Amino acid sequence: MTDGEEYTLADEIVARARIHAREVVDEHELAVDLSALEWEVSARARRRAGACQWHADREVATIVLARRAYERYDWSTFAGIVRHELVHAWEFQQFGESGHGDRFRKRAGALAAPRYCDAFAEPRYVLRCLAGSCDWCAKRHRASKPVKSPDQYRCGGCGGAYEVEHTKSGRTWTTASGYGGAKAALGDDW
Structure with a gap:
């Protein structure tokens, strides 16, 4: 320098x-x-x-x-x-x-290197299967298509429906309109 x-x-x-x-x-x-x-x-x-x-x-x-x-x-x-x-x-x-x-x-x-690295930030959204017998969940940091329109996608474990949770507020939705409603309701807290 x-x-x-x-x-x-x-x-x-x-x-x-x-x-x-x-x-x-x-x-x-x-x-x-x-x-x-x-x-x-x-x-x-x-x-x-x-x-x-x-x-x-x-x-x-x-x-x-x-x-x-x-x-x-x-x-x-x-x-x-x-x-x-x-x-x-x-x-x-x-x-x-x-x-x-x-x-x-x-x-x-x-080399004692991890095969995968742990996430270092909390996810903004969590996707969870609605089937009682399935414990599948996925974490997302951005409002991807599966977050915005969960009714157009399926659970990664059993193929069933899932819900999306906005982790900061705890609000959940299962449809595109639910996403829009949650986003509108939260406003600046989104």
């Missing part, structure tokens, strides 16, 4: 993640080309603590880390997210694709 410039939280996150990545690659002999790895911090991410994007045209992976996750988690948990995304980068660099299958699970296990 030059005179007058200050380090930002994003700079701190990237610096710590790069140091950890170097340690992981060296200690576990993970074949990740760190020179073909870019780092970004998302100030907007609310669901995903991290993501790894593959740019096949440049053969570069970009690891995007969520600032909110860094602020919420302790370093040990956040370092697990960095290792998780490094496994994706390794898969992209070695195989041109990545997922959460057997190959990922095996490599993540060797």
Whole structure:
């Protein structure tokens, strides 16, 4: 940094993640080309603590880390997210694709990286099956089509009907008009 410039939280996150990545690659002999790895911090991410994007045209992976996750988690948990995304980068660099299958699970296990990362923000909506014998539920952070028109979709577990709950208010609906009514009733509290 030059005179007058200050380090930002994003700079701190990237610096710590790069140091950890170097340690992981060296200690576990993970074949990740760190020179073909870019780092970004998302100030907007609310669901995903991290993501790894593959740019096949440049053969570069970009690891995007969520600032909110860094602020919420302790370093040990956040370092697990960095290792998780490094496994994706390794898969992209070695195989041109990545997922959460057997190959990922095996490599993540060797690095003590979680296979999936916990959500770090409370969902805005929860979808719950109405069938008494089904315990399916799904969390949503945005008003997606299944949130706005639940009567047009089915439960992911049994195929039955479900309701949507606005978590902040506790209001529920099962139809598009119910969504509109809840939104209108809540006004600024939506």
